[in-house]
Each structure stands twice: as structure tokens, then as C-alpha cells.
Amino acid sequence: MNKKFILRLLLLVTVSLFFFNSCRTDEVTQEEKRTEREKIEAFSRFENNLASQKKSQKGSSEYISYHEPFKEIIQTFMKNNPSYSKRFNDDVGEIYFNLRSITYGETTKGIAYPIIKDGSVNAVLVGLVNPKRDWVNFIVLKNNSPEVQSIITNFQNVYNSSSIVSRGGQPEQTEDILPIIITVYGDITGPVNHYYQPYVDYGSNGGGMSGGSETYGGAGGSQTQNPQDPKNPCEKTTGIITNATVKAKIDELKAQSTLGGEKGVKFKVDGTPSETISGLAHSVNFKDKTGYAGGYHNHTPTGIPMLSPNDIDQLLGFARAQPTSNPANVNNAYVGMVAPNGMHYVIWFNGTYQDAVKTFSQEDINNYKTDYIELESNLTDEAKNGMTYMNGDGSINHLGVEKLFFETLKNMGLAGKVNLQRIESDGTVKIIELNSSNQPISTTCS
Structure with missing residues (x-):
């Protein structure tokens, strides 16, 4: 039996067309010509140092985990926004970094972490960084749909495993990963019946922890600023x-x-x-x-x-x-x-x-x-x-x-x-x- 606890799930996530080259609309393409944003520093630094980092292998293809930059920006955001962090912990739970998915995606990169509350997996945090690395979107999944409940259950099973329990959840181990297969749909309309996003409006890729270099720090270079807003x-x-x-x-x-x-x-x-x-x-x-x-x-x-x-x-x-x-x-x-x-x-x-x-x-x-x-x-x-x-x-x-x-x-x-x-x-x-x-x-x- 594989001791790495590799599980496979299907997660349906609504993602803005902005994040995917294959799904871009003419409107988005034109907008990208008008606006240049700085890359998020954590991702820029991480990718610049990839050549010197140890790379794991999954099957016959090269595999690189983006856990470190995702973890860095999440922890930095929570530290810089204590009131938000407290509300998040009180309402949803604590993000458990010791257990996470593999990094999925070719250009867009994504990862998922379980959110623990009262000793159980209460929800799942999914992070997505766009191909230009200048915007990251976070989605909290928590509801009674079969898809989301399956994800939570599988995370819970690994969280309860003897390997993690015996370590008391510490330290982080790369073998305790949960691969998640993402099926991307261009748009899902209608009422909120699949996803629970208490800090991000349904169908939106903004708000909460989502943001760009203005939120997480830039890597230098040009950035188009918004005009000064009238105060009155x-x-x-x-x-x-x-x-x-x-x-x-x-x-x-x-x-x-x-x-x-x-x-x-x-x-x-x-x-x-x-x-x-x-x-x-x-x-x-x-x-x-x-x-x-x-x-x-x-x-x-x-x-x-x-x-x-x-x-x-x-x-x-x-x-x-x-x-x-x-x-x-x-x-x-x-x-x-x-x-x-x-x-x-x-x-x-x-x-x-x-x-x-x-x-x-x-x-x-x-x-x-x-x-x-x-x-x-x-x-x-x-x-x-x-x-x-x-x-x-x-x-x-x-x-x-x-x-x-x-x-x-x-x-x-x-x-x-x-x-x-x-x-x-x-x-x-x-x-x-x-x-x-x-x-x-x-x-x-x-």
C-alpha cells in the first residue's frame, strides 16, 4: 500500500476566464494591453530560484510544488490583517499547512489546504495564481454538495492517519500530500449551490485574501496606478x-x-x-x-x-x-x-x-x-x-x-x-x- 497517502479527487471550481490562457476573451486580452501589474514578489522570487531548488519527480514528468510561495503570502496576509485573520479563524478555522494538495496546472498554478476547526476538517482553501503571477485568487469551499464533502472527507482521512497523528502534525512532510484534479469551467451561473465563499463574492475573483502586488508586494517594474479618487x-x-x-x-x-x-x-x-x-x-x-x-x-x-x-x-x-x-x-x-x-x-x-x-x-x-x-x-x-x-x-x-x-x-x-x-x-x-x-x-x- 502506498505510504504517501496519495488520493485523487475531483474538484469543480469556478475560475475567472482571466486566469486561463485557453479561455481568454477578447475583452480580457485588450485589458491586459491597457494595464501592466507587477508580479507578486513571493512567486517571482520562487521561480527565479527554481534552478537551485530540489525538484521532486512524479511519474515521468517533472514536478515542482508551489507550496512555499502560497504559504508565505497567506501567512503574511494574515499577519498584516489581524482582524480578518481572527474572523477567519473564528468562523471557518485554521489553515493547516502540514497537509496540502500537489500543485496543479501548467501556467496557472493552484494548491489546496484543509481548514481545521475543533479538530476536524471544516473547509478547504484553494489558491490560484495566474500565469503572469500578478494576481492570486483564494476560494473557501464549504457546503454539503457531494463534491465538496468528498474533498473534506478525504482530507479528514489523511489528517486522521497514524503518520500525521504520531507526529502531532509536525513537522511538515512532503509525502503527506493530496493530489487534486481540477476541472475548469469557463463559467457557472445560477444560485450558490456548490461553493461556499464567506470572504469572496460568489462568481468573483476578488475580495478577501485575493489580490495582486498591491496586497502581497511587488517584484519591481512598471505598474499602472489608478487615478486619484475624489474624496467627496x-x-x-x-x-x-x-x-x-x-x-x-x-x-x-x-x-x-x-x-x-x-x-x-x-x-x-x-x-x-x-x-x-x-x-x-x-x-x-x-x-x-x-x-x-x-x-x-x-x-x-x-x-x-x-x-x-x-x-x-x-x-x-x-x-x-x-x-x-x-x-x-x-x-x-x-x-x-x-x-x-x-x-x-x-x-x-x-x-x-x-x-x-x-x-x-x-x-x-x-x-x-x-x-x-x-x-x-x-x-x-x-x-x-x-x-x-x-x-x-x-x-x-x-x-x-x-x-x-x-x-x-x-x-x-x-x-x-x-x-x-x-x-x-x-x-x-x-x-x-x-x-x-x-x-x-x-x-x-x-
Whole structure:
């Protein structure tokens, strides 16, 4: 019997197309021409020293483990972010470096580690570094799907083995490795039914520990910096809606709003747009938010002209996707909405990174959406509220949708963590807040 405890598993992982040469889109290829990032120092140093390192052999092919650079950047990140580290350990567990997978991939390199909590394997951390070694993505796998449970069980079996128990888990041994075969799919859409990522938005390759040289240190060379962000929230919004490229996309979404069906566009800090994303009748998923500050989408003639619980949840996803080198970066995250009746709103994340890691299950979102629809119905019930929240034709007015938004935000436990702005037809930006009577009031940006 093989004493090296070599096990084989099948792990289905959703990975951004950015990481794989064979799956790159034209959009990504063009983006790489526009932006040059520094290599992550740990990986650059490791690969520069490969010639002097001892190389193990697996069968007839040469094998090199990338355990050391992955371990280095994980431990450095946890040391530099103690509050995140504490939350990670409390909620998920401790990453166990003594047991890990082999390094898989030809250009993209990946590795997996078990996460131990209360003496058992509670979850699995998968790390992926892209071919250019300038971005690393981390995914936490923990749910009841057969695939993930099989991985956890096999890690647990090796963790419980006499070889590891007799050593008390120390020191690290290269023979205690767990090969994992990765099957890469370009995209998996739909609800979260396979993967549990408490620190990374589903379908996103940003946030949490994911990052580039700005998070883990660069190896020298050129790096395109983002332009200086305006500090004033009014300036931020004005900068977005007056950007010619952004405005053109917003105008497209305004036209779409009269047709039915939602579409969306993501924007980088400098206003560079993504391809237009087609959604469903009353929702659109921005998907991978890596490298994007926020996004805009349209609502429809039969929809409610205000950002919904799902939109608020996606705002948190954009916040988690911002670079972690500066804590204030999370406040660059925004989501805008345009509706066929001329209503135009933008929400900005106003909390901390720890506020942004708040996650909701699909059941949570569905319940919040039910409450959202019920409240809108109550606000437009003349017997209950008169015409306070209605236009003459019975449709909900500005005051009504703003009241609806703040009540929804409170219901989701995010009161004070999200700012609301209204954009008038002439481009005037207004900040919407609650007064002492819990009623929305507007202040024009100066």
C-alpha cells in the first residue's frame, strides 16, 4: 500500500476566464494591453530560484510544488490583517499547512489546504495564481454538495492517519500530500449551490485574501496606478455620470429600461466598461467583479424603480472586490440604477471591509425581496398612507422609493453602511438621508 497517502479527487471550481490562457476573451486580452501589474514578489522570487531548488519527480514528468510561495503570502496576509485573520479563524478555522494538495496546472498554478476547526476538517482553501503571477485568487469551499464533502472527507482521512497523528502534525512532510484534479469551467451561473465563499463574492475573483502586488508586494517594474479618487461622494458620482464613456453606457441602459428585461455594465475606476451583461426579467448578475469599482443596470416598466435587496448584496460584492492595500478602497464600490420613469439612483458602500464580508444566502435574499415588494405595496396603498408616497397616477414617487430603500437597508442589517444618491434629469446630484422623523430628505450637492 502506498505510504504517501496519495488520493485523487475531483474538484469543480469556478475560475475567472482571466486566469486561463485557453479561455481568454477578447475583452480580457485588450485589458491586459491597457494595464501592466507587477508580479507578486513571493512567486517571482520562487521561480527565479527554481534552478537551485530540489525538484521532486512524479511519474515521468517533472514536478515542482508551489507550496512555499502560497504559504508565505497567506501567512503574511494574515499577519498584516489581524482582524480578518481572527474572523477567519473564528468562523471557518485554521489553515493547516502540514497537509496540502500537489500543485496543479501548467501556467496557472493552484494548491489546496484543509481548514481545521475543533479538530476536524471544516473547509478547504484553494489558491490560484495566474500565469503572469500578478494576481492570486483564494476560494473557501464549504457546503454539503457531494463534491465538496468528498474533498473534506478525504482530507479528514489523511489528517486522521497514524503518520500525521504520531507526529502531532509536525513537522511538515512532503509525502503527506493530496493530489487534486481540477476541472475548469469557463463559467457557472445560477444560485450558490456548490461553493461556499464567506470572504469572496460568489462568481468573483476578488475580495478577501485575493489580490495582486498591491496586497502581497511587488517584484519591481512598471505598474499602472489608478487615478486619484475624489474624496467627496458628490464628486465621485459627478465624475462617473459626466464621463463620456460611462454616460454612453448609461444612456443605453435607459433605452433598455423601456423594453423589458434587465441588463448591466461594470465599470473600472477610470470608467472603462465591461461588455453589456444580459440578465433576467427583473434581475442581472454582475458576476466577476475583479478590477471593477461598480456597475450600472436598468429596471423595467413593471419593476420597482429602486435598488433591490439583490442590488444591495451585489454592492457588497463590489466592495469585497476592491484592493485591500488601502482600507478606504471599499468605499469606491457603487451600483447605479436607471428606470423608465426617469428615476436614476446610485448607492455607494459606506462601511468598512469587515462590514462588506456580511453575506446572505439565496433564501435570505428571497425573503428580503418579499418584504421589499410588500412594503412597496403598502406605501402605495392610499388607505394606509394617502398620496404621500404616490404620484397622481398611483405609481410610487421619489419619496416612496427612498423610504422603501432605507427600510430595506435596515431590514438587511446595513443601516448606515450604504449611501443613497438621486440624479435628476439635468444631472444634478442629490444626497438622500433620513431626518429625525425617519423620512427621506434630499440635499443638493454643491
